[in-house]
Amino acid sequence: MLTPNGGQPVLYENYSGELIDWNDFFKKREEHIELMKNGSSLPACKDCFWIKSANWDERKNEFRYILLNIWVKCNLFCIYCSTHSDKHVIENTKEYNIIPVIKDMIEKGVLTPNTKIDIAGGEATLDKNFDELLSVLINAGVKNININTNATIFSKSIQEGIKKGVVSIISSVDCGTSKKFFEIKKVKCFEKVWNNLKNYSSNLSLNSLNTVRTKYIILPNINDDKSQIRKFLLKSKQNKIKGVILNIDLHWLRQNATDTKTMEKVIDLTRYFINISNILELDWQVWAHIEDLIKRYNSLNPNNKIDINFIFNKTKYVPKNFIEKILNKVNIFL
Numbered sequence: 001m002l003t004p005n006g007g008q009p010v011l012y013e014n015y016s017g018e019l020i021d022w023n024d025f026f027k028k029r030e031e032h033i034e035l036m037k038n039g040s041s042l043p044a045c046k047d048c049f050w051i052k053s054a055n056w057d058e059r060k061n062e063f064r065y066i067l068l069n070i071w072v073k074c075n076l077f078c079i080y081c082s083t084h085s086d087k088h089v090i091e092n093t094k095e096y097n098i099i100p101v102i103k104d105m106i107e108k109g110v111l112t113p114n115t116k117i118d119i120a121g122g123e124a125t126l127d128k129n130f131d132e133l134l135s136v137l138i139n140a141g142v143k144n145i146n147i148n149t150n151a152t153i154f155s156k157s158i159q160e161g162i163k164k165g166v167v168s169i170i171s172s173v174d175c176g177t178s179k180k181f182f183e184i185k186k187v188k189c190f191e192k193v194w195n196n197l198k199n200y201s202s203n204l205s206l207n208s209l210n211t212v213r214t215k216y217i218i219l220p221n222i223n224d225d226k227s228q229i230r231k232f233l234l235k236s237k238q239n240k241i242k243g244v245i246l247n248i249d250l251h252w253l254r255q256n257a258t259d260t261k262t263m264e265k266v267i268d269l270t271r272y273f274i275n276i277s278n279i280l281e282l283d284w285q286v287w288a289h290i291e292d293l294i295k296r297y298n299s300l301n302p303n304n305k306i307d308i309n310f311i312f313n314k315t316k317y318v319p320k321n322f323i324e325k326i327l328n329k330v331n332i333f334l
């Protein structure tokens with residue numbers, strides 16, 4: 001989260017594939033929690049918007065959630081990526097095999113069938129251990145694996161995981177036209193990505209909870225226009241995508257903490273995104289950084305506060321004149 005101090009407590013640093021003493025690890029977590037219980041926030045969490053007063057629930061020595069960021073390879077060069085300013089970050093990333101520690105975690109019961117796993121990076125599907133990683137997790141009975149993939153390369157392992165009902169994907173397409181795609185990602189494979197996504201989607205079974213979603217990160221001055229958003233949502237609909245996600249470029253958010261004009265534009269685009277998604281019956285989500293942006297806007301404009309609930313409220317209210325205005329454009333695409 002966007003705290004002034006970075007916002008992530010660290011329990012283990014400089015990791016390079018070795019097995020971990022989990023008792024020590026969870027003891028350290030307990031120490032962190034005790035500190036928070038005593039009212040002293042951890043340095044990394046100081047001034048975080050998300051700190052709240054609540055009871056700590058019982059915690060076992062196991063992970064509820066793991067994010068695996070695999071920074072070994074990527075075949076795109078997205079302008080908003082944290083690696084974009086340093087071309088060599090991927091080639092300089094020290095590679096190690098993650099399979100032994102994952103197997104150890106499963107054996108020791110700290111990674112359980114209920115652990116929710118997110119895989120991101122880099123482009124994880126390009127890692128030589130990716131197929132094995134996925135099969136180790138699936139064979140251990142993990143039920144909720146989400147993979148962030150750019151979908152430029154079709155992965156049979158992902159397809160199998162989707163069929164089994166345990167793998168979901170999120171693909172950050174961020175635009176609605178091939179021209180904009182090239183501008184943002186520097187590679188010409190807009191249609192190929194949508195084809196692969198459609199193919200993944202067609203492997204979803206009716207009753208399972210896993211899903212295929214696309215994401216749109218608002219990049220101020222690059223894709224912050226309604227026509228791109230509308231075309232993105234229509235492409236998602238045409239390609240049988242189940243859900244759509246909206247977020248804001250968090251680098252922009254960090255660096256432009258007081259730019260209320262752009263914040264207003266982002267909030268307007270967020271309403272537009274929700275309205276069109278409702279019309280197209282796409283399951284939408286607005287992610288926490290936009291929530292953060294609205295909270296920040298409200299703290300800068302105490303007399304003109306925006307009710308944040310519209311980004312959570314899924315009742316399908318769309319203003320009538322809005323539908324009339326938009327329907328022609330939508331029909332042309334459908």
Ligand SMILES: C[S@@+](CC[C@H](N)C(=O)[O-])C[C@H]1O[C@@H](n2cnc3c(N)ncnc32)[C@H](O)[C@@H]1O
Nearest residue numbers: 080081120121122123148149150172249250251
């Ligand atoms: C770094 S990407 C790489 C994963 C994968 N190759 C992909 O294309 O989805 C992982 C996720 O982080 C998100 N992300 C990357 N940079 C971001 C930024 N500046 N602001 C917000 N989200 C970002 C992307 O949308 C993506 O879903």
